[in-house]
Amino acid sequence: MTGPLLESAVPQNEAGGRRILAVWCACLAIDRWRLTLGVAAGEGADATPLALITDTAHGPRIAAANGAGLAAGAQPGMMLADARTLCPDLAVAPADPAGDLAFLEKLAVWAQRWGPWSALDPPDGVIVDVTGSSHLFGGEVGLLADARRIFARRRLTVRLAIAPTAGAAWALAHHGPSDCVLHAADDPVRRLAELPVAALRLDDDTVTLLKRLGLKRLGDLHGVHREALVRRFRNRRSASANPLIRMDQLLGRVPEPLLPVLATEAPLVQRRLMEPIRHRALLDRVVADLSADMARVLEGQALGARRLELGLWKVDGEVVVRRLEVAAPSRDPAHLAGLFGRKLEDVDAGFGIEMVRLRASWTEPLALAQRDFEASAEVNGTSLAACLDRLTVRLGAEAVRRPVPRASHIPERAQRWQGPLDPAKTVQSEFEFHARPVKLLDRPEPIGVIYETPDGLPRTFRWRDAVHTVARAEGPERIAPEWWRERSTARLRDYYRIEDSEGRRYWIYRSGVAGDGRGGVPEWFLQGLWG
Amino acid sequence: MLTFSPRASRAPQTEASLPSAAEVASPTRVAEWHPGLAVAGTVHVEIFASPDDAAGAALALSFALDHVRTARPDPLADAPDERAWLWVQDREALRRTGRPYRPGLPRSLRHRLVHVAARTPQDALFALEEGLRCRELAFVIGEISGNPRALDLTASRRLGLAAEKHAVPLLLVRLSAQRDLSSARQRWSVQAAPSPAPRWNPAAPGTASWRAELFRARRHPPGTWILRDDGVLVAERSAATVASEAGMTPRLARSAQVYLPQFRASRERGGQ
Numbered sequence: 001m002t003g004p005l006l007e008s009a010v011p012q013n014e015a016g017g018r019r020i021l022a023v024w025c026a027c028l029a030i031d032r033w034r035l036t037l038g039v040a041a042g043e044g045a046d047a048t049p050l051a052l053i054t055d056t057a058h059g060p061r062i063a064a065a066n067g068a069g070l071a072a073g074a075q076p077g078m079m080l081a082d083a084r085t086l087c088p089d090l091a092v093a094p095a096d097p098a099g100d101l102a103f104l105e106k107l108a109v110w111a112q113r114w115g116p117w118s119a120l121d122p123p124d125g126v127i128v129d130v131t132g133s134s135h136l137f138g139g140e141v142g143l144l145a146d147a148r149r150i151f152a153r154r155r156l157t158v159r160l161a162i163a164p165t166a167g168a169a170w171a172l173a174h175h176g177p178s179d180c181v182l183h184a185a186d187d188p189v190r191r192l193a194e195l196p197v198a199a200l201r202l203d204d205d206t207v208t209l210l211k212r213l214g215l216k217r218l219g220d221l222h223g224v225h226r227e228a229l230v231r232r233f234r235n236r237r238s239a240s241a242n243p244l245i246r247m248d249q250l251l252g253r254v255p256e257p258l259l260p261v262l263a264t265e266a267p268l269v270q271r272r273l274m275e276p277i278r279h280r281a282l283l284d285r286v287v288a289d290l291s292a293d294m295a296r297v298l299e300g301q302a303l304g305a306r307r308l309e310l311g312l313w314k315v316d317g318e319v320v321v322r323r324l325e326v327a328a329p330s331r332d333p334a335h336l337a338g339l340f341g342r343k344l345e346d347v348d349a350g351f352g353i354e355m356v357r358l359r360a361s362w363t364e365p366l367a368l369a370q371r372d373f374e375a376s377a378e379v380n381g382t383s384l385a386a387c388l389d390r391l392t393v394r395l396g397a398e399a400v401r402r403p404v405p406r407a408s409h410i411p412e413r414a415q416r417w418q419g420p421l422d423p424a425k426t427v428q429s430e431f432e433f434h435a436r437p438v439k440l441l442d443r444p445e446p447i448g449v450i451y452e453t454p455d456g457l458p459r460t461f462r463w464r465d466a467v468h469t470v471a472r473a474e475g476p477e478r479i480a481p482e483w484w485r486e487r488s489t490a491r492l493r494d495y496y497r498i499e500d501s502e503g504r505r506y507w508i509y510r511s512g513v514a515g516d517g518r519g520g521v522p523e524w525f526l527q528g529l530w531g
Numbered sequence: 532m533l534t535f536s537p538r539a540s541r542a543p544q545t546e547a548s549l550p551s552a553a554e555v556a557s558p559t560r561v562a563e564w565h566p567g568l569a570v571a572g573t574v575h576v577e578i579f580a581s582p583d584d585a586a587g588a589a590l591a592l593s594f595a596l597d598h599v600r601t602a603r604p605d606p607l608a609d610a611p612d613e614r615a616w617l618w619v620q621d622r623e624a625l626r627r628t629g630r631p632y633r634p635g636l637p638r639s640l641r642h643r644l645v646h647v648a649a650r651t652p653q654d655a656l657f658a659l660e661e662g663l664r665c666r667e668l669a670f671v672i673g674e675i676s677g678n679p680r681a682l683d684l685t686a687s688r689r690l691g692l693a694a695e696k697h698a699v700p701l702l703l704v705r706l707s708a709q710r711d712l713s714s715a716r717q718r719w720s721v722q723a724a725p726s727p728a729p730r731w732n733p734a735a736p737g738t739a740s741w742r743a744e745l746f747r748a749r750r751h752p753p754g755t756w757i758l759r760d761d762g763v764l765v766a767e768r769s770a771a772t773v774a775s776e777a778g779m780t781p782r783l784a785r786s787a788q789v790y791l792p793q794f795r796a797s798r799e800r801g802g803q
Binding site: 382383384386387388390391394395398399400401402403404405411414415417420432435436437438439440441442463464466471472473474497498499501502503504505506528529530531 | 583584585586588589590592593615625626628629630631632633634635636641644645646647648649650654657658661662664665666667668722723724725726732734735736737739740741742
């Protein structure tokens with residue numbers, strides 16, 4: 001098994017292809033238990049046999065055991081009573097699978113320090129897409145060494161592997177030698193032939209079945225005619241029960257839905273800091289430097305950033321991510337750094353930030369343009385896009401919007417709000433048979449109206465504790481409910497354009513007609529205001 | 532009724548920034564405000580209005596339209612001026628008078644609106660200032676409710692300076708506000724006025740009309756007009772208002788005469 005796998009010092013040829021880093025936290029539950037107690041491996045409470053147990057219907061069952069416990073004979077999956085007969089002084093602690101999963105989720109986000117994309121591999125693994133980012137760590141071997149060092153510092157036992165597919169990386173991490181790299185030029189069929197069939201991420205029943213069939217290694221599967229295997233497993237739809245699907249995923253013949261489909265590389269710059277920084281001024285300096293780096297990268301590719309993600313990796317294993325979207329593609333360092341300045345106000349540096357990375361996850365083509373954005377803004381005013389960016393960053397994207405028409409007869413549905421520079425959909429131009437008010441209340445306000453029943457003109461109405469006498473009125477303009485969208489009990493509306501004795505103009509409606517069978521006495525609402 | 536159409540009887544407007552003492556003493560000689568210079572030259576206008584109707588916002592829109600219509604087009608531009616415009620509302624103004632409604636906005640402006648719903652008056656002032664510093668905005672309309680502490684004389688002066696520097700007109704509607712200190716170049720107080728009867732249906736509401744009082748302006752004497760937007764901004768002065776203002780003029784002139792020597796004396800003392 002170790003023969004071909006250890007020849008990992010071949011020259012690297014990473015042209016094309018995806019590179020996946022698989023991280024397997026081999027004893028995650030025990031590591032977490034140690035971290036909670038603050039003891040090192042083999043010391044203190046960890047020196048004696050210990051098992052983490054879960055309560056089942058048949059009594060406590062062992063979920064994980066520490067080194068001493070394993071040596072004493074306590075195996076995961078064993079009943080606690082059986083283990084106690086082998087090792088009477090076995091200590092127990094409750095297992096915490098929910099806590100493990102939450103920890104793993106945070107770990108998956110944190111593991112993006114090695115690549116911009118990561119996924120959970122429950123129950124105890126993380127998969128990171130390191131395509132195009134290993135050069136930041138001095139190659140893939142350097143990346144693995146860096147990862148091993150950092151995981152050791154966090155006192156997590158991990159096994160790592162890098163391979164072109166998630167399946168191969170998983171297999172090598174779980175069943176291969178430690179820290180091995182499967183290069184794109186290697187033949188995975190030959191290099192992975194010695195791994196056991198359990199490396200295919202199959203469920204236990206299927207592994208047992210394959211063993212009964214005498215297929216113990218991956219190489220054995222290649223020895224069998226594919227048609228025979230297809231017939232044997234034709235009813236197995238799920239990937240984890242079908243070794244053929246898993247084998248194809250491992251070899252990269254079928255795409256695995258776990259991975260992102262787009263193979264574009266987001267421009268990425270980062271700074272690793274000699275000393276963890278804890279002060280805002282230094283962080284601003286780093287962000288300004290990163291913005292300048294990013295501007296250089298983007299300028300080289302004639303791109304402008306639409307969305308930027310700033311990741312701050314902290315010493316204590318936390319990661320803070322700040323996202324920013326700009327209205328039009330931009331790569332002006334001062335502008336981008338200034339926008340991030342507001343977003344960084346609530347960052348808690350904790351024990352310090354050791355790595356800062358800026359990633360442009362959404363870019364658009366942007367030709368070379370004028371420089372000195374800020375200086376010219378002082379003299380000539382800012383551009384609309386820059387103005388909108390500043391407004392959006394301070395007030396939020398929901399606050400800065402533009403009305404666009406929508407095909408609907410219901411007045412409040414006839415306009416929609418969207419981002420100020422987003423392209424508007426093409427709609428049929430609105431019919432202008434009827435006058436519409438300048439302003440519309442967000443929620444029509446109920447008013448008390450004296451009118452000629454059942455459907456005459458309003459005479460007087462009371463709104464906001466003031467009585468208005470209607471001097472002139474025009475109406476009704478009847479707007480029926482949109483039956484294809486609304487419930488059958490929605491009532492029609494009769495709109496009146498009115499002017500009171502002082503000349504104030506309002507748009508009021510009566511909801512329903514008396515006797516329409518959709519409710520009681522019609523109610524009146526004030527919805528719009530004219531100038 | 533005396534009617535001023537926008538282009539007729541335009542008084543020769545001098546670019547002298549301050550009116551001379553003689554003009555202050557006899558207000559009839561100062562150029563009277565008329566449509567067409569609604570915003571020209573003055574880029575910071577405050578309009579006091581009630582929060583229970585949309586007269587303030589509608590008058591601001593009419594002033595903006597008047598400004599857009601009378602603006603001299605750029606001879607070098609090959610496309611018509613289709614710049615966006617900004618409408619900033621604080622939360623209270625939004626709650627009381629509602630949101631802009633696109634189908635009801637003037638046809639030439641409705642597709643260019645950018646609306647900002649600010650939570651606090653501070654945010655609204657920030658948005659206004661950012662808008663004024665943007666060269667790609669045609670004008671900025673603000674609606675601020677009450678007399679927030681943030682909108683003091685300093686903030687008002689800041690807005691005015693930004694508007695003048697970048698030549699972006701600011702029309703600030705103050706809803707249910709006291710007439711506090713401000714550096715606005717024109718300050719109006721507006722309320723709705725009964726509209727003229729439409730020709731074809733006299734029982735229906737007509738063209739929106741406003742009774743607008745110009746109570747402080749830098750270059751014009753105060754006055755009250757009935758304003759209306761009939762494709763162009765039309766200002767009418769009823770005979771009653773003219774007579775009442777004419778009746779007040781001698782008294783104003785007298786008070787100015789009494790006041791001016793003291794003013795001069797104090798300046799001379801200050802100068803020494």
